[in-house]
Amino acid sequence: MNVFERNFWSLYQEFLEVFKTVEYRGFSIPYLCHFRSLIRDNPYVKTNLTSENFSDHLSHHIKDKPSFQKLFTDYKKSHTTHKKRKNNGKVALYNTANLLRFPSDIILKHFKPEDTFVIRDVRGKGKKVANAKTREGLTASYLIDYLENVDKDVLALQKVSENIISKHKDHPVFNDPTFRLAFDRQINGIVRRIVESKNFFRKVPVSCIVFSSTHYYQSRTMAMVAAEENIPTICMQHGMIASEMGYLPKVADVDAVYGQFEVNWFKKMGVSEQAVDIVGHPRFDIINRKPSFTREKLYKDLGLDIRKKTILVIVRGQAYVKKWGLMVQALHQLGDYNIIIKDFPASKPHELTTKYTYTSSSKQYHLYDLLPYSDAVVAYISTVGLEAMIANKPVFILSTTTPTYTGYYDQLEELVQKDPAKLAEVVHRYFQKRSLQKRVVLKRNEFMATAYPIKKSSAETLKDLITRLTKS
Numbered sequence: 001m002n003v004f005e006r007n008f009w010s011l012y013q014e015f016l017e018v019f020k021t022v023e024y025r026g027f028s029i030p031y032l033c034h035f036r037s038l039i040r041d042n043p044y045v046k047t048n049l050t051s052e053n054f055s056d057h058l059s060h061h062i063k064d065k066p067s068f069q070k071l072f073t074d075y076k077k078s079h080t081t082h083k084k085r086k087n088n089g090k091v092a093l094y095n096t097a098n099l100l101r102f103p104s105d106i107i108l109k110h111f112k113p114e115d116t117f118v119i120r121d122v123r124g125k126g127k128k129v130a131n132a133k134t135r136e137g138l139t140a141s142y143l144i145d146y147l148e149n150v151d152k153d154v155l156a157l158q159k160v161s162e163n164i165i166s167k168h169k170d171h172p173v174f175n176d177p178t179f180r181l182a183f184d185r186q187i188n189g190i191v192r193r194i195v196e197s198k199n200f201f202r203k204v205p206v207s208c209i210v211f212s213s214t215h216y217y218q219s220r221t222m223a224m225v226a227a228e229e230n231i232p233t234i235c236m237q238h239g240m241i242a243s244e245m246g247y248l249p250k251v252a253d254v255d256a257v258y259g260q261f262e263v264n265w266f267k268k269m270g271v272s273e274q275a276v277d278i279v280g281h282p283r284f285d286i287i288n289r290k291p292s293f294t295r296e297k298l299y300k301d302l303g304l305d306i307r308k309k310t311i312l313v314i315v316r317g318q319a320y321v322k323k324w325g326l327m328v329q330a331l332h333q334l335g336d337y338n339i340i341i342k343d344f345p346a347s348k349p350h351e352l353t354t355k356y357t358y359t360s361s362s363k364q365y366h367l368y369d370l371l372p373y374s375d376a377v378v379a380y381i382s383t384v385g386l387e388a389m390i391a392n393k394p395v396f397i398l399s400t401t402t403p404t405y406t407g408y409y410d411q412l413e414e415l416v417q418k419d420p421a422k423l424a425e426v427v428h429r430y431f432q433k434r435s436l437q438k439r440v441v442l443k444r445n446e447f448m449a450t451a452y453p454i455k456k457s458s459a460e461t462l463k464d465l466i467t468r469l470t471k472s
Contacts, residue, residue, distance in 0.1 A: 001062075001064065001065065002403055003050055003051070003052055003054075004049055004050045004403035004404065005065075005244075005403065005404060006055065006061075006062065007049050007050070007051075007054045007055055007058075008049060008245075008404075009062040009065060009068045010055060010058050010060055010061045010062045011039070011045075011049075011058060011173060012035050012062075012068065013060045013062050013068060013071065014058050014059065014060040015030055015033075015035060015038070015173075015174075016028075016030045016031060016071060017060055018164060018168065018174065019161065019164055019183075021160065021164070022157055022160050022161050022164070022187065024153065024157060024190070024191050024194055025194055025195075025198070026079075027079070027190075027194060027221075027224060027225075028075070029157065029186075029187055029190055029191075031072065031075050031224075032190045032193075032194075032217050032220050032221045032224060033183070033186050033190070033217055034186065034215065034216050034217045034220075036245060037182055037186075038179055038182045038183055038186070039173055039179060041178040041182070042172075042173055042176045042178050042179060044172045044173075044176070045172070045173060048172070050403065054172075057170075057171065057172050065244070065248065065268075065269050065270070066268075066269055066270025067270070068248070068249065069248060069249055069250060069269050069270040069271060070270055071249070072249035072250070072251060073250075073270070073271075076224065076227055076251060079224055079227045079228050080227040080228070080230070081227070081228055081229070081230050082230055083229065083230045084230070085205075085206075085207065085229070085230055085231060086205035086206070087205065088205050089205035089206045089207035089208075089231075089470075090115050090116055090117050090205065090206065090207060091111070091115060091116045091117075091206075091207055091208050091209075091210065091466055091470075092116075092117055092118070092119045092141075092206050092208070092209045092210070093111070093116065093117070093118045093119070093138070093209075093210050094118070094119045094209055094210070094211050094212070094219060094222065095118070095120075095212050096211055096212045096213045096214075096215075096216050096218060096219040097212065097213060097216055098212075099212035099213050099236075099238040099239075100210075100212035100236065100238075101212070101238070101281075101283045102282045102283065102459075103282065103283055103285070103286050104135060104136050105286070106282045106283070106285055106286065106459050107134075107136040107138070108136050108137075109459070110282070110457075110459040110460065110462075110463055111136075111138070111459075113133075113136075113137045113138050113139065116138055117138050117139040117140070117141060118134055118138050118139070118140050118141070119140075119141050119143065119200075119209070119222075120140050120141070120142050120143070121142070121143055121144065121218065122142060122143075122144045123142055123144065141200070141204060143193070143196040143197070143200055144196070146195070146196045146197075146199035146200045146203070147192055147195060147196050147199075148195050148199070150191050150192060150195055153191055154187060154188045154191050154192075157187050157191065158184050158187055158188075161180075161183060161184070161187060162180075165180060186217055189217055189218065190217050190221050193217065193218055193221040193222060194221055194225060197221060197222045197225035197226070198225055201225065201226065201229045201231065206226075206229075206231050207231070207232075207466075207470045208231065208232045208233070208234065208466050208469055208470050209222070209223070209226055209231060209232075209233045209234070210233075210234045210236065210462070210466070211223065211233060211234065211235045211236065211252060212235075212236055212238050213235065213236075213238055213246075214233075214235045214250075214251040214252050215246055215247075220251050223235075223251050223252055224251070227253075232253050232254075232469035232470060232472075233251075233252040233253045233254075234252055234253065234254050234255075234256050234462075234465065234466065234469070235250075235251070235252035235254070235255045235256065236256050236279075236281060236462075237255065237256060237257045237258055237262060237281065239382070239383040240258070240381075240382065240383045240385075240386055240408050241261075241262060241265060241406050241408060242381050242382065242402075242405060242406060242408060243402055243404040243405060243406070244269075244404050244406060245404055248269060250266065250269070250271050250275065253275065253469065254274075254275055254276065254277050254465065254469065255271075255275065255276050255277070256277055256279035256281075256462060256465060257276055257277070257278055257279065258278070258279075258280055258281065258386070258451060258452050259278055259280075259450050259451045259452050259453055259454075260278065260449075260450040260451075260453065261408065261450050261451055262276065262278075263276050263278060265406060277465050278453065278454070278461075279454075279458055279461045279462050279465060280452060280454035280458030280461060281458050282457075282458045282459040282462060284387065284390055284452070284454075284458060285457045285458050285459055286368065287368055287371065287387060287390045287391050288390070288391060288392075289368075291369065291372045291373070292369075293369075295372075295373045298365070298369070298370075298373050299338075299373075301363065302340060302360045302361070302362070302363065302365075303360055304338040304340070304360060305338060308336060308337055308338045309335075309337050309338065309375045309376070309431055310337070310338040310339075310340065310373065310374050310375050310376075311331065311337050311338065311339050311340070311374070311375065311376045311377075311378060311427065312340045312342060312362075312370055312371070312374040312376070312377045312378070312388075313327075313328065313339060313340065313341050313342070313359075313377075313378045313379075314342050314344060314367075314377065314378070314379040314380065314382070314384045315341060315342070315343055315344070315350055315352065315380065316343065316344050316380060316382070317343065317344075317346065319380065319400070320380065320398070320400050321351070321352070323398060323400070323420045324352060324398070324420070325352060325355065325356070326420040326421060327378070327398060327420035327421070327423055327424050328341075328352060328356050328359060328424075329356065330420060330421045330424035330425070331424040331427060331428065332356070332358050334424060334425065334428040335428050335431065338360065339356075339358065339359040339360065340359070340360050340361075340362050340370065340374070341353050341359050341360070341361060341362065342362035342365075342367065342370065343362075344367075344382075344384070347362075347363070347364050349361035349363070367384065367387065368387075368391075371387070371388060371391040371393060372391070374388075374393060375393075375394075375431075376393065376394045376395075376396065376427060376430060376431075377393050377394070377395050377396070378395075378396045378397075378398065378423065378427060379395065379396075379397060379398070380397070380398050380400055381397060381398075381399065381400055381401065381405070381408070381409060385397055385409060386451055386452060389444050389447065389448055389451070389452075390448075390452060392444075394430060394437075394440045394441075394444070395412070395415065395444070396415050396416075396417075396423055396426060396427050396430075397409050397412065397415060397416040397417070397423075398417065398418075398420060398423055399416050399417060399418045400418075408451075409447075411443070411446060411447050411450075412443050412444075412447060413443065414426060415440065415443060
């Protein structure tokens with residue numbers, strides 16, 4: 001572990017230990033929290049988490065990441081039962097933070113209303129229909145309908161928390177007002193979610209829950225309560241594991257991952273191989289479908305020259321915008337290309353398209369609409385690189401690593417560059433040199449063998465996993 005990782009996981013362990021007596025209905029609240037959001041507004045943490053001296057303020061020091069994961073594995077085990085599940089249960093889909101992203105036609109084909117429903121937190125404004133349905137025809141159940149009045153319980157737990165904090169006045173995190181406010185909010189939300197989940201599972205037959213993430217307290221709490229009811233849980237991989245912060249601790253019974261890279265990574269974190277299954281992701285099933293419009297239509301709409309090679313550049317808001325500007329300038333100086341700038345998650349034209357008039361905005365077009373008509377894709381360290389390779393496109397990565405980067409794209413070697421000008425040079429050489437074109441294909445095939453070795457549709461593979469878990 002580097003200094004940042006050691007400090008972060010040690011601080012997390014300290015939080016679990018110091019506040020372990022903040023309990024509700026048998027659950028230690030800290031184990032259900034979204035920890036990062038408790039500390040992200042703390043100025044001291046922001047500036048000192050990479051410092052060797054930070055650990056001097058802590059009384060708990062984590063040995064390694066597997067030791068940290070074991071805390072949650074053991075905690076989950078202490079809440080897992082083998083009680084008989086209700087008959088006629090359906091598979092529940094829970095779209096945490098809108099990260100599930102199952103395409104509608106995939107749901108229509110593979111997740112029928114007779115055996116699948118969705119769980120939602122609250123109704124939208126004005127929605128009071130008893131039997132609400134999704135646009136795919138799945139029944140929607142709302143957890144808010146199963147809530148009781150727990151205001152007194154929440155206040156009592158918040159007082160327990162305040163009492164603990166009062167004994168840690170010199171702690172750089174626990175005595176910070178931003179931490180206290182965020183923890184109070186999560187105590188409130190977690191208590192309500194425990195009650196909602198317990199009442200819901202008591203009344204509604206559920207055979208399995210598919211989560212988009214168990215990183216947030218809303219889903220993590222539900223997963224822990226489900227363990228007490230012997231309801232199997234699956235957590236989809238919502239994006240490449242660029243940083244471990246979004247994937248540790250692992251909580252669901254099985255994490256449905258993209259490929260062997262993630263299996264190996266979770267094993268290094270101390271997770272058993274049986275708790276990870278290569279499934280891919282149903283949204284990737286539609287990447288290689290035939291486009292609904294022609295190249296000519298797209299090029300006309302975006303103002304592109306049909307005679308030029310087209311390079312799709314993926315950016316994310318203001319992140320590394322100066323580096324992207326340098327890369328685009330260098331690429332333009334090296335050759336005459338169509339350069340499309342696609343911002344994620346925004347659909348509005350990115351500022352680069354205004355500053356560099358030889359670039360074009362992707363407008364409202366979805367990534368999967370653009371990939372078939374792109375000759376190369378340049379992206380930051382994100383899932384887009386994988387998606388483009390599933391579409392058999394040459395991919396080049398602007399390396400913008402963080403202290404917790406997992407090395408996901410390292411296997412691509414020279415196709416990953418920190419220097420924007422060098423990256424532009426590699427992209428330009430790709431269009432000039434047959435030898436580099438062959439090497440790009442070779443590196444892509446090697447990468448995909450471990451990153452996404454899915455032979456049949458991911459949706460079918462996921463259904464196989466659900467069947468296996470619900471029959472056990």
